Every structure is written in structure tokens, then in C-alpha cells.
Amino acid sequence: MIHANTMTHQAVQFSVLTDSQKQDLHLAALEVLRRTGIRFYHSGALELLKKSGAFISDGNLVKFPARLVEAALATAPCRVSMCDRDGNPAMHLEGNRASFGTGSDCLNLLDPRTGEHRLFVEADLLExxxxxDALPNISFVMSIGLPSDVEQALTYDVQMLHMLENTVKPIVFVTNDLASCRRAIDMAAVVAGGYxxxxxxxxxxxxxxPSSPLKQSETAxxxxxxxxxxxxxxxxxxxxxxxxxxxxTMAGGLVMSLAEILSSLVVHQLTRPGAPFVFGAGIHHMDMSAMQICYASPEFQLTKAAVAELxxxxxxxxxxxxxxSDAKVMDEQAxxxxxxxxxxxxxxxxxLIHDVGYMESGLTCSYEMIVLTDELIGMIHNLIKGIEVSPATLLVDEIDKVxxxxxxLDxxxxxxxxxxxWNPGLLDRKTxxxxxxxxxxxxxxxxxxxxLRILAxxxxxxxxxEKSHKLREILASAKK
Structure with a gap:
């Protein structure tokens, strides 16, 4: 029997935390905020927090009553919508909707023409x-590389200029200080047609x-x-x-990270209630045999799943x-x-899923890794759709007819x-x-x-x- 008004799709999804575990993690984070606190190295934030009822001791140690966290959670929006460079809707960050993009600030590049492992340069950013911009399943662009041939103080300005000129996709940017952050916004406003x-x-x-453990720097x-x-x-x-x-422990890492995120959210929402804020944490573990963080460990997969659920x-x-990947070259491990x-x-x-293209624990970028991940995103997107069960797909009449x-076949x-x-573009199924x-x-x-074909x-x-000219004027102002 076919029942009316029932779901035809059950999206494929899993959970690593029960509701009671989420509550336990949340309450533990609130206890850290109440008992241990966060050190804020920012006088304006300290003044704002004190005025709002936080407890400040030892100069800059802030302890948070639970009500401040609850108030911030109540005003922060549940959805962030982002547009492309032309103002068209591009990404809706909500629910279970995933959008993928690159990471930031790799020092090195696996050169796609020579195979050489070398330092990033400015020309690489444009490529x-x-x-x-050409890949259909890469929804946003992040800065990817740190150009070694650019004056360090101008690195983030140069990244922003080239992102705005070489992709129409939404941009996730990083900056090293308040001034470069202002210039990035100024550049984006030029492109958008005003603030x-x-x-x-x-x-x-x-x-x-933030600066783990439990610190918030003035610049951040x-x-x-x-x-x-x-x-x-x-x-x-x-x-x-x-x-x-x-x-x-993973639970301990989650608790500390939650305390840091929630303290950030409180300051953010006290500054402007309702301003858009994205919740996230990258909780890796240190491989003690190599003294290296792990980007592909099962534990990291679990903590990032827990962060999404929370x-x-x-x-x-x-x-x-x-x-x-933690791999050094594009191989089976990668x-x-x-x-x-x-x-x-x-x-x-x-x-908002980033770091596509990262190799060697984030030290190196591979363009081939970006292209491979673009292919995999399309494959897994079809996987999580689940199976449609409806009158249009049960096909009882057709089974009877055949x-x-x-x-x-016909x-x-x-x-x-x-x-x-799903049909692959690069994975091979032929005889x-x-x-x-x-x-x-x-x-x-x-x-x-x-x-190489895309780059060519x-x-x-x-x-x-005229917009490119104005962007270069902003960059020139940073050089003075």
C-alpha cells in the first residue's frame, strides 16, 4: 500500500553524539566558562563583558554566567546566506546543506607542471x-597559499585582490590584523557596489x-x-x-573548544545582536611520535562530526x-x-567545509587534490540523497508490464x-x-x-x- 503525505526520501546521515551527550558537553563548557574563564587581551571586549555582567579578575580573566551564553545563542541567526560576486544567491549555510571550498595559507605547492615541491608564489594564486572557479562542486574559495615573493605585510591584501578578480564564487578570507581586515572589506565593497x-x-x-587554550588575542x-x-x-x-x-580526550577537546567558541559568540552578539556567526572548531590530535598534527585521523573525523552536530x-x-590529507604526494593515501x-x-x-586541496597536514597544496575532491563531492552528494520511495519510483505497473x-533497457x-x-568524470568504469x-x-x-587543461x-x-583599478588603489594605500 502507498501511504499519502509521507517522506519519499530519507537522507543518509549519522550521528556520533546522543542528545544527552550534547547536553553534557554543553554543561561542561558552561562550567569551564564559569569556573576557569577565558583570558581576553582586548580592553574593549573586557569593558563590554563587564558591563554585561561577566566577572573579571586578575586584570583580564573573564568568567561567564550562563545567561550571557544563553542570550548570545538566542540572538545569533540560524542561517547565513552568501552570494557570488555578482550578488546572486550562492550558498545557504543551514541545516545539513554542505558547501565545499579550499583552505588557506599553504606554504608550499606541488607544481602541476613539474611535480616539484616548492614555495607558493603570487602567480600561483591566480591559477x-x-x-x-572552474570546478562545479567547489562552492567557495579561500586564500589557498602564502606567496613567498610578496612582502609579508601585504600578503592578505594581495590574496584578496586576486580572489576578487579571478573567481565569482563566495570568498572566505583571512587577515593578519585589523587594518588588513578593513581593507579586505573595502575591496569587497568596491566589487559589490558599496558597503x-x-x-x-x-x-x-x-x-x-582564538588562541588555545582559553585565550582571545587583541587582534582576533x-x-x-x-x-x-x-x-x-x-x-x-x-x-x-x-x-x-x-x-x-576527544570529549575534553570538545569541551575546551566549546568554551572558546561560546565566549567568542558572546562578544560578537553583545557587539551587534543578530550579526551572522558560523560555529566551528578543528580539534586535531598531536601524533606524539612525529610531533605533528593529524588532518586525516579517525579521531579528527569524529570531532569534526561532533562539532557539526553541536x-x-x-x-x-x-x-x-x-x-x-597527511600524504606528501598525490598517491593512494591522499x-x-x-x-x-x-x-x-x-x-x-x-x-561550510574547507581545506580542500590540503596535503602534508596543511603545509602543502595540490591542485590535483582539489580536482579529485571536486569529483568525490559529486559522488558523495548522490550517496547522501538516499533512496526515493514513491509512486513514481516503485514502478509496480512497469514490473508487471515487463x-x-x-x-x-527501453x-x-x-x-x-x-x-x-551519478557518472564519474575522472574515475574510470570502462572495460x-x-x-x-x-x-x-x-x-x-x-x-x-x-x-593543466583548465589552467590553459x-x-x-x-x-x-574600473573596479580592478580601485582594488589596486586600496592595495597601494597599504604599501604607504
């Missing part, structure tokens, strides 16, 4: 952003971090407050390493990680770890629906003779060929010349 247009059609989001809070005042979205995400600057439980959009991270990000329901011993439903199955006829290439060879042929939509 990286064009590559991302009010930028606020209405938001296409930039700031990534910043400066930027957090600026984003609240301008009503532009921000993710203020801890990135602690369990066993180094966070407790060794963010939804709080009613906030979430920040996550995928498409990253592919396996990329797949694991994409599956976990999609199944756990994170919203009967025993028949076939469905059935109406086959002709109508066969394209709904061996067909594969050999096409060159018998490995996946890595096909990835590299696609990278693809040109993004150009920015209006």
Missing part, C-alpha cells in the same frame, strides 16, 4: 583561484581563531568585533591539538573540514584520506531516469580494452591532465576594469 550592497549581498566571510577580537559591527559573517574557530594545547543543536551554521573526509563531512551535515524474463522509466545515476585505447592512464595522470583554457568572468 589556483581560476581552477576553483550597503555588500551587507545585503554578502559574498565574503572572515576566518579567525578586533576582527571579530569589526565583522559584527559590519554585519558580515565570521567563523571564529579554535584549532587546538589534543595532547598539546587541549586535553588528550552546531545544529545550538541552531547555528557550522564550519568543517574535508579534502585534506585519495583514501580525501574520500574519508568528504564522506564524514557530508554524512555529519556540516555547512514480466518474467523481460528487460528494462522502458519508459529507464529512458526518463537513467541520467539520474580494459576501452581504457587502453584511451591511453591506459592512471587516476593521477587524469587529474593532472584536467588541471579556462578564463573566469572578468571584473570591471
Amino acid at each position: 589556483a583561484y581560476r581552477l576553483c 550597503e550592497a555588500l551587507r545585503e549581498h554578502q559574498h565574503i566571510l572572515l576566518y579567525s581563531e 577580537v578586533d576582527k571579530l568585533i569589526l565583522m559584527a559591527k559590519t554585519e558580515l559573517p565570521v567563523v571564529h574557530s579554535p584549532g587546538p591539538q589534543m595532547g598539546a594545547v587541549a586535553p588528550i 552546531g545544529r543543536w545550538y541552531g547555528l551554521p557550522t564550519w568543517g573540514y574535508a579534502g585534506c 585519495a583514501a584520506e580525501a574520500m574519508l573526509s568528504v564522506i564524514m563531512a557530508q554524512l555529519s551535515g556540516g555547512n 514480466g518474467p524474463g523481460g528487460h528494462y 522502458a519508459d522509466s529507464t529512458l526518463k531516469r537513467f541520467r539520474e545515476f 580494459r580494452p576501452v581504457w587502453l585505447k584511451k591511453g591506459g592512464t592512471s587516476l593521477n595522470q587524469r587529474l593532472n591532465a584536467k588541471v 583554457e579556462y578564463q573566469p568572468k572578468p571584473l570591471a576594469p
Whole structure:
């Protein structure tokens, strides 16, 4: 029997925390905020918190009553919508909707033409952003690399200029101080057509971090407050390493990170209630044998899934990680770890998923890794759709019509629906003779060929010349 008014799809998703465990983690974080507190190295935030009822001792140690956290959670929006450079809707950060993009500030690049492991340079940024603009499942662009041939004080200005010129996709940006953050907003406002247009059609989001354990630096809070005042979205995400600057257990790492996130949210919402805030944390562990953080460990997959669940439980959009690996080259390890991270990000329901292309624990970028992850995102997107069970898919009449011993090759439903199955662009399903006829290439060879083809042929939509000129004027002002 077919029942009316029932769900036809059950999205594939899993949970790593029960509701009672989420409550336990939340209450433990509130206890850390009440008993231990957070050190704020920002006089304006200290004044704001004291005025709002926080307890301040020892100069800058802030202890939070639970009501401040509850009030901040009540005013923070549950949804952040981002536009592309032209003001068109591009990403809705809410519920279980996942959008994927690159990471920031890799020192090194695996050169797609020579295979050399070398330092990032400014010319690489333009190619990286064009590559991302061309890939259908990369929804936003982050700065990707630190150009070694650019004056350090201008690094983030140069990144922002090239992102705005070489992609129409939403941008997640990073800056090293308040002045460069202001200039990034100024640049984005030029492109949007003014500050009010930028606020209405938001296409930039700031990534910043507290200083684990349990500290908020002056620079980070400066930027957090600026984003609240301008009503532009921000993710203020801890990135602690369990066993180094966070407790060794996953639960302990989550508790400390929650305390840091919630303290950030309180300052943010006290500054401008209702300003957009994205909830996130990257809780890695320290491999004690190598003294290196791990980007692809099962423990990191679990903590990032827990962060996504907790963010939804709080009613906030979430920040996550995928498409990253501890491998040094594009090999089987890189592919396996990329797949694991994409599956976990999609199944756990994170919203703004970054670090696509990261290799060597975030020290190196691979364009081939970005292209591979673009392919995997499409595959896993079809996986999490689940199975549609409805009158249109049960096909009882068609089964009866074809009967025993028949076939469905020319059935109406086959002709109508066969394209709904996911088809790979780079993963190979052909027979061996067909594969050999096409060159018998490995996946890595096909990835590299696609990278080089995009870099040779693809040109993004150009920015209006007068806007590019104004961006360069802002960059020039930073040099003075």
C-alpha cells in the first residue's frame, strides 16, 4: 500500500553524539566558562563583558554566567546566506546543506607542471583561484597559499585582490590584523557596489581563531568585533591539538573548544545582536611520535562530526573540514584520506567545509587534490540523497508490464531516469580494452591532465576594469 503525505526520501546521515551527550558537553563548557574563564587581551571586549555582567579578575580573566551564553545563542541567526560576486544567491549555510571550498595559507605547492615541491608564489594564486572557479562542486574559495615573493605585510591584501578578480564564487578570507581586515572589506565593497550592497549581498566571510587554550588575542577580537559591527559573517574557530594545547580526550577537546567558541559568540552578539556567526572548531590530535598534527585521523573525523552536530543543536551554521590529507604526494593515501573526509563531512551535515586541496597536514597544496575532491563531492552528494520511495519510483505497473524474463533497457522509466545515476568524470568504469585505447592512464595522470587543461583554457568572468583599478588603489594605500 502507498501511504499519502509521507517522506519519499530519507537522507543518509549519522550521528556520533546522543542528545544527552550534547547536553553534557554543553554543561561542561558552561562550567569551564564559569569556573576557569577565558583570558581576553582586548580592553574593549573586557569593558563590554563587564558591563554585561561577566566577572573579571586578575586584570583580564573573564568568567561567564550562563545567561550571557544563553542570550548570545538566542540572538545569533540560524542561517547565513552568501552570494557570488555578482550578488546572486550562492550558498545557504543551514541545516545539513554542505558547501565545499579550499583552505588557506599553504606554504608550499606541488607544481602541476613539474611535480616539484616548492614555495607558493603570487602567480600561483591566480591559477589556483581560476581552477576553483572552474570546478562545479567547489562552492567557495579561500586564500589557498602564502606567496613567498610578496612582502609579508601585504600578503592578505594581495590574496584578496586576486580572489576578487579571478573567481565569482563566495570568498572566505583571512587577515593578519585589523587594518588588513578593513581593507579586505573595502575591496569587497568596491566589487559589490558599496558597503550597503555588500551587507545585503554578502559574498565574503572572515576566518579567525582564538588562541588555545582559553585565550582571545587583541587582534582576533578586533576582527571579530569589526565583522559584527559590519554585519558580515565570521567563523571564529579554535584549532587546538589534543595532547598539546587541549586535553588528550576527544570529549575534553570538545569541551575546551566549546568554551572558546561560546565566549567568542558572546562578544560578537553583545557587539551587534543578530550579526551572522558560523560555529566551528578543528580539534586535531598531536601524533606524539612525529610531533605533528593529524588532518586525516579517525579521531579528527569524529570531532569534526561532533562539532557539526553541536552546531545544529545550538541552531547555528557550522564550519568543517574535508579534502585534506597527511600524504606528501598525490598517491593512494591522499585519495583514501580525501574520500574519508568528504564522506564524514557530508554524512555529519556540516555547512561550510574547507581545506580542500590540503596535503602534508596543511603545509602543502595540490591542485590535483582539489580536482579529485571536486569529483568525490559529486559522488558523495548522490550517496547522501538516499533512496526515493514513491509512486513514481516503485514502478509496480512497469514490473508487471515487463514480466518474467523481460528487460528494462527501453522502458519508459529507464529512458526518463537513467541520467539520474551519478557518472564519474575522472574515475574510470570502462572495460580494459576501452581504457587502453584511451591511453591506459592512471587516476593521477587524469587529474593532472584536467588541471593543466583548465589552467590553459579556462578564463573566469572578468571584473570591471574600473573596479580592478580601485582594488589596486586600496592595495597601494597599504604599501604607504
